[in-house]
């Protein structure tokens with residue numbers, strides 16, 4: 001199986017596999033749709049469906065992360081905030097980040113559930129010791145710290161781009177050489193707090209509707225009546241500056257701070273942002 005985030009690395013991984021670079025192909029590529037991906041990612045996955053000789057399957061938690069964040073509920077519909085939002089004390093002092101539950105609930109669990117379905121193993125039934133699934137993940141050498149052993153003994157995480165010593169830049173170069181007429185999107189939820197300062201600037205420039213929607217949801221997180229205001233004594237923000245999103249991006253545009261990294265680091269186990 002190939003975990004298809006629909007962004008740069010997983011797209012290149014799927015295309016390399018399709019070209020026979022690894023001596024064998026996955027049976028299926030699985031795209032976990034959070035309901036909050038940028039339009040460019042959905043278009044890219046649609047294109048891959050027509051390009052690849054193996055199946056692409058879209059799965060979801062049967063609900064939208066965007067709608068759940070806006071409503072202040074988790075994937076079970078209970079009051080919660082699933083995204084790793086930035087928190088600050090009422091006096092503006094940074095107070096860490098919210099616990100991230102979204103990757104597990106809206107990506108990892110739907111993928112795991114689809115793998116079970118494909119293998120004919122009912123939910124919650126034990127998996128036989130003889131079962132072993134390779135899960136190919138699009139992590140590159142510049143993000144090697146995101147490699148993880150799967151918590152499921154019967155799933156073996158594999159990192160073919162690391163085996164090829166490919167970096168994210170190598171992926172972009174390979175893609176530009178082979179598909180000069182196309183552009184690679186970055187796969188991440190539109191309102192993901194891990195988005196870098198540069199990423200927010202790019203979103204505002206390239207997809208104003210999605211950016212405006214993220215601004216609206218960012219504002220809703222601090223509005224009276226939202227579950228986030230009842231749950232935290234802190235204020236909640238999508239941007240690492242811990243100020244309203246529109247204001248933060250305007251400040252970034254003024255500084256044009258292209259050197260600030262995103263917050264993917266040790267997070268997300270190679271599922272998001274690839």
Ligand code: SF4
Pocket residue numbers: 034083084100102103106107187188189191192193194268272273
């Ligand atoms: S991209 Fe961000 S918001 Fe979306 S599931 Fe991953 S960590 Fe959560």
